[in-house]
Amino acid sequence: MTDCLVVGAGLAGLAAARDLANHGWQVLVIDKGSRPGGRMATRPLGEAEFDYGAQYFTVRDPVFAAAVDQWSRQGLVRVWSYGFGESAGHPRYAVSGGMNRLPHALAHGLEVRTRVRAGSCTWTGDRWQVVAGTGEVWEARRLLLTAPVPQSLALLEAGAVPLPSAWRSRLQAIAYDPCLALLARLAEPSRIPPPGGLPLTGPVLAWIADNAQKGLGSGGFGVTLHAQPAFSASHWDDPPEGVAQQMLEEAAPYVGRVAEWKLHRWRFAQPRTLYPERCAGSEAPGPLVLAGDAFAGPRVEGAWLSGIAAAAWLRQR
Ligand SMILES: Cc1cc2nc3c(=O)[nH]c(=O)nc-3n(C[C@H](O)[C@H](O)[C@H](O)COP(=O)(O)OP(=O)(O)OC[C@H]3O[C@@H](n4cnc5c(N)ncnc54)[C@H](O)[C@@H]3O)c2cc1C
Known part of the structure; x- marks a missing residue:
């Protein structure tokens, strides 16, 4: 049984998993995709290569700025432009070699299982059980869901997990x-x-x-x-x-x-709609957090900040 199971290896899930692993937690990340990254997606077609999800990212928050600074020094990210079809403004960053290389680098050294689709999440009284489409069962003391909110809610509903009442209307309104x-x-x-x-x-x-x-x-x-x-x-x-x-x-x-x-x-x-906090954490029925770009801003930076907030919430308990 792991300390924390993370559903979703997009930027939010990977930022959280890295933070927790850096603090000595045993973390398992599962993702239904063939590789980590979610909406930071890059793929070839013939000899051409395409970023087909997120195109670039911007930086507003000082905590994210510090991470981007480190990625820049590693040669992972670079300023692509100071504006597109408009006058010069703030930097727009791209990832060298394609946007997917950033989540790929963040996943390095973590236990990440791809092509695993979670089907339901259940609290058994002392642990979370996540059942994959293949019938495999994963167990963890804490659960972090970072799929888009309607997909995370469907996982909880499939496992008959009651939604904390403080969450219900706000999460169900996210479109x-x-x-x-x-x-x-x-x-x-x-x-x-x-x-x-x-x-x-x-x-x-x-x-x-x-x-x-x-x-x-x-x-x-x-x-x-x-x-x-x-x-x-x-x-x-x-x-x-x-x-x-x-x-x-x-x-x-x-x-x-x-x-x-x-x-x-x-x-x-x-x-289109955002949750008013950077993550939604609840102790009941068991330690559970929802995170992702619907919590801290509808963009790459928001996803990363939400993942960091989710890890902090888990570590404080
Ligand atoms: C077309 C497009 C253009 C964009 N352009 C920009 C841009 O230019 N700049 C910018 O900052 N942002 C942009 N974004 C937004 C940015 O990509 C996202 O905000 C960010 O990548 C979201 O990260 P996340 O971790 O919250 O979610 P995701 O990246 O979606 O990660 C969630 C992960 O959960 C996995 N998952 C879902 N359900 C399950 C399940 N049942 N079992 C297992 N795994 C599951 C998914 O496979 C996915 O990998 C764009 C997005 C799109 C789609």
Whole structure:
């Protein structure tokens, strides 16, 4: 039995797990994905490489700033730009080699099991039991859930765990915008102006980025397109070909011939509503914390800060 089981190896889960492990806790992290990182996702398509979830991150909080400073000195992260299509402002950071390399580095040395989908969480009276889709059972003294909130609530409901009354309405009110993400490998360089990222305001697209300009891939021309939340919601179940066509039509000023493409659906892309605290912890029925970007800000920084807050909550008990 571990001291703490963490469901979700996104930035929140990994930040918490590292903090707890640094304090001598035995921690196990499970994730249904094929690799750690969650929405900090990078993948190849041919010789092109794509960041297709989070594109960059910003820094507001001094505690996060100290961590970013350390990652910069390690060569893990770098300033990509001081603004996109607008006048110079605060730094936007990218991860060298792709956004997924940051969670990958944070997972190093931790016990992280991927391709394990939690199906339910139950408090037995003296421990948490998490049953995976495969029938495997994991036991822990404390439980940290960092999946998007509706998914964490479904795990508790499946295990018949009563929600602390102080949480109920606030957690159930948390909703997320979806995002349809198109990964397009081009036959020629894109026409996206330097530094290679552009927020858009049309009916279809919210963002377009040139991954090659960002330094990803080995010679391929990979462009990431993110659809607007309203377009993503109304075209969620459409066949991929029609969605891709509409996204590429609006992107025509920036992209030429497309060699191949892939559509990714982010059901819980970014939270619209936030919980008023950086994590939600409860002693009853057993030590349980919920964390993630819905708790400390709908972005990479918020996820990391929420994970750190969740670890502090657990350590103080
Ligand atoms: C398209 C898009 C663009 C974005 N752009 C930016 C940006 O430019 N800048 C920025 O700062 N932020 C951006 N974000 C937001 C940022 O990616 C997130 O805020 C952050 O990565 C969330 O981290 P997290 O740990 O809270 O959640 P996640 O990264 O979602 O991690 C949760 C993990 O839980 C796992 N999980 C879920 N259910 C289960 C289960 N039953 N069993 C096991 N594992 C489970 C998932 O596989 C996932 O790995 C973007 C997000 C998206 C989708």
